Amino acid sequence: MKSFLIPTTLKDDTISAVKSAVNQAKDSDCEIILMISAETPDSYSSSYFLREMKTGLTASQEEILETCRYIVDRIPNCKLKVHNQYGLSSPIFKRIIEHFSVKLVILTNSYKQETKRIHQYLIQLAGNQKCPILHLGSEESKDGFNKALYIENANANMHVKVVQQFVTENFSFEIVSQTSNFDDNYENFAPYLSEAISKYDIDLLVETRKGEKIKFNKTKKENTNERLGLPVLSLYEELA
Known part of the structure; x- marks a missing residue:
């Protein structure tokens, strides 16, 4: 179940x-x-x-x-x-x-x-x-996801094939493209991301995460989900 x-x-x-x-x-x-x-x-x-x-x-x-x-x-x-x-x-x-x-x-x-x-x-x-x-995302998702863009964390010790294998075993979509993490340079990356999303008909983003110390900040950092408006599947690195 x-x-x-x-x-x-x-x-x-x-x-x-x-x-x-x-x-x-x-x-x-x-x-x-x-x-x-x-x-x-x-x-x-x-x-x-x-x-x-x-x-x-x-x-x-x-x-x-x-x-x-x-x-x-x-x-x-x-x-x-x-x-x-x-x-x-x-x-x-x-x-x-x-x-x-x-x-x-x-x-x-x-x-x-x-x-x-x-x-x-x-x-x-x-x-x-x-x-x-x-x-x-901020808009209602269509029925299911088909094609995903993998955002690779430079500090992650895993290959896209490992992530794809986990995705294949647990979900029904596939990773059709990948890019490096753009947190520190989003303005320059934005045109290329938009092109890739349009070209490959991307309807989902995939990223990995690590455990972090709990903290409450008054200023909230804008995340990938909010920047691009697409749903994001976040995988814990030890699991993926």
Whole structure:
């Protein structure tokens, strides 16, 4: 069974994330976990704690959740689960990944824009896990991915063939082109990237990542996903 974890605040693009999970599952049995996180109420009062823990969903969130359920209910081999998580730490998140046997974390654009500390913390925790992360683009993805551009990290100790082998074994698209990392020289690389994306009909980017120290910066660095607007599959280097 393939398990997909989607951290969410139940914005509109959660629906796109669920569709992406269904497309990635293909004909396999799958479980889609919508993870709704909230800070643990800071109080010694048990009544206040319980009252805060029972905060319900808005009408808009309920509608999005029902739409997600409707999509999954139409797929015989898939099921949807909602996991409410109060408080978060590295051991807890790792245990969630292990408990649900998560094969892919899907991050929506709206979730990455959330400003609450717990959501930003979860994103960084996800980056330190060994399971792949699919960063969705700002626009709704078409059904499935076909052709990918591999962005090679100069410090990565792996060849594109190793990455391609992992992709072939776990996903249904292929890497048709590659380029070196352009973080420090994006302005000069941009025309060549646009040409390659257009020429090869690229609909997905693939990159690798390493574990990083958790830190909260006031100024957020623009990532590849935001620069090019395409979905990005991020592979943990030890896994790939």
